[in-house]
Amino acid sequence: MEFNSADIQAFRDIWVFCEQREGKLSDTDFELISEGRKLADERGARLVGVVLGWNLGDEVRELGGYGADEVIVCDHPLLEVYTTDAYAKVLCDVVMEEKPEVLLIGASHIGRDLGPRCAARLHTGLTADCTHLDIDMGCYRKFLEESSTLDLAAVKMDMEDKNLKMTRPAFGGHLMATIICPRFRPCMSTVRPGVMKKAAYSAEMAERCEIRRVPVELSDGDLKTRVTEVVKAARKMVDLIGADIIVSVGRGISRDVEKGIALAEELAQILGGGVVGGSRAVIDAGWLSADHQIGQTGKTVHPRLYVALGISGAIQHKAGMQDSELIIAVDQNDGAPIFEVADYGICGDLFEVVPLMIEEIKGV
Ligand code: FAD
Numbered sequence: 001m002e003f004n005s006a007d008i009q010a011f012r013d014i015w016v017f018c019e020q021r022e023g024k025l026s027d028t029d030f031e032l033i034s035e036g037r038k039l040a041d042e043r044g045a046r047l048v049g050v051v052l053g054w055n056l057g058d059e060v061r062e063l064g065g066y067g068a069d070e071v072i073v074c075d076h077p078l079l080e081v082y083t084t085d086a087y088a089k090v091l092c093d094v095v096m097e098e099k100p101e102v103l104l105i106g107a108s109h110i111g112r113d114l115g116p117r118c119a120a121r122l123h124t125g126l127t128a129d130c131t132h133l134d135i136d137m138g139c140y141r142k143f144l145e146e147s148s149t150l151d152l153a154a155v156k157m158d159m160e161d162k163n164l165k166m167t168r169p170a171f172g173g174h175l176m177a178t179i180i181c182p183r184f185r186p187c188m189s190t191v192r193p194g195v196m197k198k199a200a201y202s203a204e205m206a207e208r209c210e211i212r213r214v215p216v217e218l219s220d221g222d223l224k225t226r227v228t229e230v231v232k233a234a235r236k237m238v239d240l241i242g243a244d245i246i247v248s249v250g251r252g253i254s255r256d257v258e259k260g261i262a263l264a265e266e267l268a269q270i271l272g273g274g275v276v277g278g279s280r281a282v283i284d285a286g287w288l289s290a291d292h293q294i295g296q297t298g299k300t301v302h303p304r305l306y307v308a309l310g311i312s313g314a315i316q317h318k319a320g321m322q323d324s325e326l327i328i329a330v331d332q333n334d335g336a337p338i339f340e341v342a343d344y345g346i347c348g349d350l351f352e353v354v355p356l357m358i359e360e361i362k363g364v
Helices: 005-009 027-043 058-065 084-098 109-122 138-146 153-160 203-208 251-270 280-284 350-363
Strands: 012-018 047-053 070-075 100-106 126-130 132-136 163-170 175-179 187-191 210-213 245-249 275-278 305-309 326-331 344-347
Touching (some): 012 058, 027 058, 027 132, 047 084, 058 070, 058 203, 070 084, 084 100, 100 109, 109 187, 163 187, 251 280, 251 350, 326 350
Parallel strands (some): 012 100, 070 210, 100 187, 305 326
């Protein structure tokens, strides 16, 4: 639904859909709330977290500690387990009732499913997988001034409206696209987990945060699917996003995959409880499971230390790790692009270099 300028003025506040599992909020929620706080301050708007679930208690107040002014709680037995139908209906109902200007959703498995469904229902646009958000007036004005085909008078009000500027990688990560949504509301965006920085928690702010429970209209008839059982993965997923130290392997381990992974694991351990990650080449080959993948279509990480072993440094890989505090790369090709982002580079065969590194660290 396209809105005119007067309609658009009716949309206010920055909202973050916050995902909970068994009542527990996630780090992605806190990252998005922290980012939302900055946007809300720039926009002069309120920041609202929205939580859907069943038997939700006062734990949602934690969102206030990262900057939410208010938390809206939608509590209903049919929201106990995530289903697209139930969550999309309830979230859209509350959005249509309260009219937020911006709706941010974490690009988790659930967020990637829920975001587009809600955008379609709300007849608005969605920028998927954003890595940067900003409030900006200038970019739309510049776009209009440079365009000779648009009627400037007709869109004057829009020009004066501050827009959310959403940035995401495009064309396989070869360029960054900046997208605005000037004529539709809410501006919707899914945001990559691990990209936004979590603010320091404030118990005082959490105390001040308002919790508001809203009525939920939902019945079995609204659901096309029903979850009969939730089976938890027997294997624990690797926590790359929260890791301080990551040792990643690439196709360079192909000569002896088992040994290459064992060396990476030993190095990660000896460096102080690090975890192992991998390039997409390693995941595609089935040498490590998909939760280990780092990069544009994997996870975005910024550990204190990132060690890349036999990874060439394709742009899609660098997109997920180049903000690490310290990067050490080992590659036998001295022209490998990974050395462009490395603080320390070792040119050599990883099967010779890594045992030497381990020996050296053990001796310290
Ligand atoms: P290669 O590029 O083959 O590099 C292997 C490196 O190992 C080389 O530099 C070589 O010199 C070195 N080497 C070989 N043997 C040794 C040895 N014994 N000792 C030391 N060094 C050695 N990639 C990702 O990683 N993550 C993503 O999320 C991702 N998303 C993508 C999304 C799209 C849309 C596309 C098109 C691609 C994506 N890719 C992604 C793939 C990416 O373009 C690269 O193909 C991939 O990162 C290459 O992995 P690699 O560096 O392990 O392998």
